[in-house]
Amino acid sequence: MAFLNHALVPSASPACFSDRSPTTALCSLSKLSGPSTGGHKLVILSVTSLDCVRRPVPPRAGFLSKPSALISERVICTDVNARKKLEFKYTKDPSKGFCEFIESTSKEEVIAFFRDITNEVERFRQLQDFHFRVRDNDDGFRVEIFYNEDRRGPDVSPFDDCIGCSLDANLFVGQEPGMKSKECILEEFSDRPYAIVRLDVKGREGFSVMPVRHVERMSELDDDELYSMWTVVVRMLRQTGMPFISLILNHGSYRTLYHLNLKVWVDSDSYARYRLTWNKERMELWNRLQKYAVNRPKKQQVCFFFKRDGFCRHGEFCSYLHSYPKIINRVTSYSNFSS
Ligand SMILES: [Zn+2]
Ligand SMILES: [Zn+2]
Structure with a gap:
């Protein structure tokens, strides 16, 4: 509960989801993932933005x-x-x-x-x-x-x-x-x-x-x-x-x-x-x-920097691919399915 109390500290002017009702905002904001209990995760909703429930910026x-x-x-x-x-x-x-x-x-x-x-x-x-x-x-x-x-x-x-x-x-x-x-x-x-x-x-x-x-x-x-x-x-x-x-x-x-x-x-x-x-x-x-x-x-997506610059400073530690995936020969695949 220490987290929850901490989350109640009001913010000067937080910004988010201003067009929602207070209830929706409170229930949809940040979640705390707690320990597993009997196969279910205990999820505590934190109250981060009581005073951000306000009108949208015109x-x-x-x-x-x-x-x-x-x-x-x-x-x-x-x-x-x-x-x-x-x-x-x-x-x-x-x-x-x-x-x-x-x-x-x-x-x-x-x-x-x-x-x-x-x-x-x-x-x-x-x-x-x-x-x-x-x-x-x-x-x-x-x-x-x-x-x-x-x-x-x-x-x-x-x-x-x-x-x-x-x-x-x-x-x-x-x-x-x-x-x-x-x-x-x-x-x-x-x-x-x-x-x-x-x-x-x-x-x-x-x-x-x-x-x-x-x-x-x-x-x-x-x-x-x-x-x-x-x-x-x-x-x-x-x-x-x-x-x-x-x-x-x-x-x-x-x-x-x-x-x-x-x-x-x-x-x-x-x-x-x-x-x-x-x-x-x-x-x-x-x-x-x-x-x-x-x-x-790796994530199955080509690295943005590799694509743009041909180089990424994270090298082999990058989360993304530093090569283009091979294109599957669809004609062969389809003919295999139909046979
Ligand atoms: Zn987390
Ligand atoms: Zn990269």
């Missing part, structure tokens, strides 16, 4: 015909590529890098920044499936939203052992004994009861930051969870001295996991230097993780 006349517009006192939104990509910038101090922004801005302002973006994306534009990416550029950081691409979502059903909720869940089902989800946790960077940091569980050079509570969208996080998720990332990057390449939060069909999962990608050289600080035990864990990860089944 369309702003003429807004969509302009490439850029202020969507709040602090965020400017640009339609970079119609029906494919949006970009958001912090207007109050646009030249700051992301880590500097988090470190030098008040908690309320950081929360309001992310709420303004999710309001725009999920409520105003009604987008549920998107790739949310933070990147630093020469002129400060930006948040990019990619959408309208063919993505198929997670393979497993939501209440199969969630690796974010069930610490004993096997990360490599089919490769028994496999590894337990808790083995990859980096307690030194985690911030309980809000956010847990893990090594990337697919053995790639990066980290995963998950809220302790099972939520599936950033807009479902309460204020403390939202703030913790981003500050944990920045603290970890600062402590290890690693610059980030990108911070990714996939939503809807762009996900490979149901549990909200912030992926922190860093470059190979930085990660190699970070690995030199590990003790023997963690090194062994990493080697074991790599062995399992390289043998896990």
Whole structure:
């Protein structure tokens, strides 16, 4: 019940599902996958968004015909590529890098920044499936939203052992004994009861930051969870001295996991230097993780980066195919059936 109490902490201005009745909203929001009882999963509904039950945002006349517009006192939104990509910038101090922004801005302002973006994306534009990416550029950081691409979502059903909720869940089902989800946790960077940091569980050079509570969208996080998720990332990057390449939060069909999962990608050289600080035990864990990860089944879809660039930096650890599947000779197949 600690989770439920925690979930009752009201948010400043959460954004989601505003056009539903209070009852529907309460019953359809984030789910906590509890322990199995007699073959049934105990599912606790969490109350994350009591005060997000509000009217939809009215369309702003003429807004969509302009490439850029202020969507709040602090965020400017640009339609970079119609029906494919949006970009958001912090207007109050646009030249700051992301880590500097988090470190030098008040908690309320950081929360309001992310709420303004999710309001725009999920409520105003009604987008549920998107790739949310933070990147630093020469002129400060930006948040990019990619959408309208063919993505198929997670393979497993939501209440199969969630690796974010069930610490004993096997990360490599089919490769028994496999590894337990808790083995990859980096307690030194985690911030309980809000956010847990893990090594990337697919053995790639990066980290995963998950809220302790099972939520599936950033807009479902309460204020403390939202703030913790981003500050944990920045603290970890600062402590290890690693610059980030990108911070990714996939939503809807762009996900490979149901549990909200912030992926922190860093470059190979930085990660190699970070690995030199590990003790023997963690090194062994990493080697074991790599062995399992390289043998896990791929999603039956060609990797977006491989398709676009002919190259993907995750190499053999990528979740997607780095080759085109062979085309089945349908004429032969049909003639076999008819004979
Ligand atoms: Zn979960
Ligand atoms: Zn790939």
